[in-house]
Amino acid sequence: YDVIFLGYPIWNGQAPRIINTFLESYDFSGKTIVPFCTSGSSGIGSSAENLKGSCSDSAVWYDGTRFGSAVSAEDVAGWIHELDLPIR
Template structure:
């Protein structure tokens, strides 16, 4: 079915999930939460601890945390809006796991991020390298709360 949109998000604290659910509601899109096989604890997410799980993953370009569940019919989507928190200036490694798990050929990918400090930065371009095939990319943006007016303004630019 042409024109279907999927909103896929990874959210460690719930902020990105809330924004993604609002985007899905506004667009009338399907929603998929990228859930790690091993859920991140507060200790795992302590970016000040160089031995924390998130620090170790982000310092290893080959790290690919496992995901629980799959999008059942990725082929049916024309557009995929992908959301993630910014970790170390880029998307978490689990986003690379997700992007490398599907064929996005012929699709439009529209990234958005949430962040407590930094903006989109290089995260937008960084995730391009994980996608094989002929993909149309829309420019990513930062949206930190489920503000309908802000989301609609951005969607008008990218959809």
């Protein structure tokens, strides 16, 4: 895959450490990573920024977003559409 959607819950304002382990465990060189989180109320904050150190420097990160429990499939589809990703 060239584009990876990286989803995680916010725990104490950050991504759970297992997400760092995931990023350290595979080669994401040259990949595009689109982070998103779920949470009770917190925004994505610095969580995505703080994951970058666990990943290849050559990965391209999109700005992330946060979804709450009331998000609809249409909301998610609209977000993906607006990203205008370099894919067919």
